[in-house]
Amino acid sequence: MTTITALATPPGVSGIAVVRLSGDNAIEIADNCFKSKSKLSELPSHSVAYGKFYDTQQLIDNVLITIFRKPNSYTGEDVIEISCHGGYLVAGEIISTLLKHGARPAEPGEFTKRAFLNGKIDLTQVEAVADIIHSSSVKGVHTSARQLAGEFTTRLKELRNRLVEIAGLLELELDFADEDIELLDRNLIKTRIENTQKYCKELAESYKSAEILRSGFFVGIAGYPNAGKSKLFNTLLQRNRAIVSEIPGTTRDYLEENIMLGGIIIRLIDTAGIRDSKDVIEIEGIKMVESILKQSNMILVLNDISISENHSDKLYHEIKEKYPHSNIQLIQNKIDLIEIQERKPTSIYISAKMGDGIEELKSVIEQTAKLNTERLQDVLVNQRQANLLTQASIDLENAINSLQSGLSNEVIAIDIRNSAQKLGEITGESWSEEVLNTVFGKFCIGK
Numbered sequence: 001m002t003t004i005t006a007l008a009t010p011p012g013v014s015g016i017a018v019v020r021l022s023g024d025n026a027i028e029i030a031d032n033c034f035k036s037k038s039k040l041s042e043l044p045s046h047s048v049a050y051g052k053f054y055d056t057q058q059l060i061d062n063v064l065i066t067i068f069r070k071p072n073s074y075t076g077e078d079v080i081e082i083s084c085h086g087g088y089l090v091a092g093e094i095i096s097t098l099l100k101h102g103a104r105p106a107e108p109g110e111f112t113k114r115a116f117l118n119g120k121i122d123l124t125q126v127e128a129v130a131d132i133i134h135s136s137s138v139k140g141v142h143t144s145a146r147q148l149a150g151e152f153t154t155r156l157k158e159l160r161n162r163l164v165e166i167a168g169l170l171e172l173e174l175d176f177a178d179e180d181i182e183l184l185d186r187n188l189i190k191t192r193i194e195n196t197q198k199y200c201k202e203l204a205e206s207y208k209s210a211e212i213l214r215s216g217f218f219v220g221i222a223g224y225p226n227a228g229k230s231k232l233f234n235t236l237l238q239r240n241r242a243i244v245s246e247i248p249g250t251t252r253d254y255l256e257e258n259i260m261l262g263g264i265i266i267r268l269i270d271t272a273g274i275r276d277s278k279d280v281i282e283i284e285g286i287k288m289v290e291s292i293l294k295q296s297n298m299i300l301v302l303n304d305i306s307i308s309e310n311h312s313d314k315l316y317h318e319i320k321e322k323y324p325h326s327n328i329q330l331i332q333n334k335i336d337l338i339e340i341q342e343r344k345p346t347s348i349y350i351s352a353k354m355g356d357g358i359e360e361l362k363s364v365i366e367q368t369a370k371l372n373t374e375r376l377q378d379v380l381v382n383q384r385q386a387n388l389l390t391q392a393s394i395d396l397e398n399a400i401n402s403l404q405s406g407l408s409n410e411v412i413a414i415d416i417r418n419s420a421q422k423l424g425e426i427t428g429e430s431w432s433e434e435v436l437n438t439v440f441g442k443f444c445i446g447k
């Protein structure tokens with residue numbers, strides 16, 4: 001394989017930076033630029049050498065080089081990691097020197113892709129690497145770490161083997177069709193398929209929970225102009241981020257900021273007030289509200305109770321109808337302005353301005369976010385995996401139906417084999433260039 005190189009640490013100012021080099025000539029290329037007591041080619045794997053890194057005659061930096069010999073490295077190839085001083089320039093100079101000596105720049109995810117192609121990790125582990133890099137919750141990181149340890153793959157492989165075994169036995173029975181032999185108890189087959197189907201389906205459904213741990217829990221604040229959406233947004237953030245004003249139609253696009261509640265990132269979004277407007281920019285903002293609410297896990301419909309407690313009922317019901325998969329919460333704001341006779345249990349009463357009820361609101365958001373991650377299994381299923389799991393579960397449902405209606409073994413076995421194929425695509429036991437492109441498309445350079 002050609003030798004590739006890239007910065008493995010984030011660009012910018014830092015104490016140290018690490019440049020990675022992987023491929024057939026990694027050690028030779030590094031030796032050509034490095035002066036130390038002994039040559040890297042003479043050192044054993046997993047050793048560290050201190051020395052000077054040169055671009056021909058020009059000293060670039062004093063560096064530490066770690067050497068990993070194949071196959072005991074991240075990529076499974078010879079790997080050199082050069083730790084140099086941080087900052088923008090040094091690592092850049094080191095990389096251009098390596099390029100001059102025959103390396104080429106790595107594409108995003110190429111190190112990890114090589115690790116996959118060399119059998120160092122499977123696809124679920126590859127995806128876990130991407131998840132750890134991008135995760136926005138502590139639990140997300142822990143779950144990804146477990147996935148990286150290969151538990152998920154081991155389980156999928158077991159299931160797949162079991163399915164292939166059942167399909168095999170069903171097919172074998174066909175050879176003995178004349179003798180009317182039953183190699184497997186029908187009920188036992190049925191239970192096994194049902195269990196696997198259930199597992200696939202539950203895992204597929206855990207995707208939404210996994211998404212929340214990966215990207216955060218989206219909470220959109222909606223309501224008519226002047227309800228106090230921006231004020232509430234600021235109060236929840238504990239700083240003045242959005243413009244608050246008594247002039248209706250002030251928030252024209254949308255603002256997004258994160259807060260952390262109960263270990264989950266909450267992505268708060270303040271939107272433009274919903275009303276009929278003639279202002280072109282305001283109309284654009286109102287159009288945007290729809291796409292924001294569509295991706296929100298929870299929508300807070302804010303009502304100005306000083307106008308009337310029922311003032312936003314129409315809007316509330318419209319939103320409930322339009323976004324049935326979201327958690328919609330009606331909130332009565334500006335309770336500092338009026339005397340409240342009776343509190344309805346379905347509403348939360350707050351004063352965004354004075355801070356009343358804010359703790360209660362926060363705890364409702366936290367509880368809702370937690371409820372939404374309850375379906376989480378011990379793996380972080382992503383979209384690609386969820387699609388495959390759903391397909392596998394449908395194949396198995398078909399197999400169960402065929403079994404129940406007494407169809408021939410051949411038909412049942414085909415469905416079972418199809419589902420096994422899908423499980424194989426999850427781990428990468430069966431893969432195509434297209435699958436790899438989807439998986440590695442998410443990576444950054446240097447990983």
Ligand SMILES: Nc1nc2c(ncn2[C@@H]2O[C@H](COP(=O)(O)OP(=O)(O)O)[C@@H](O)[C@H]2O)c(=O)[nH]1
Nearest residue numbers: 226227228229230231244245246334351352353
């Ligand atoms: N008395 C009172 N006024 C509020 C409260 N929340 C917001 N306001 C006022 O209502 C007006 C509109 O607030 P704003 O947050 O800009 O509303 P938005 O259009 O929904 O974003 C501003 O003058 C705020 O100061 C509240 O809880 N009590």
Ligand SMILES: [Mg+2]
Nearest residue numbers: 229230250251
């Ligand atoms: Mg506003």
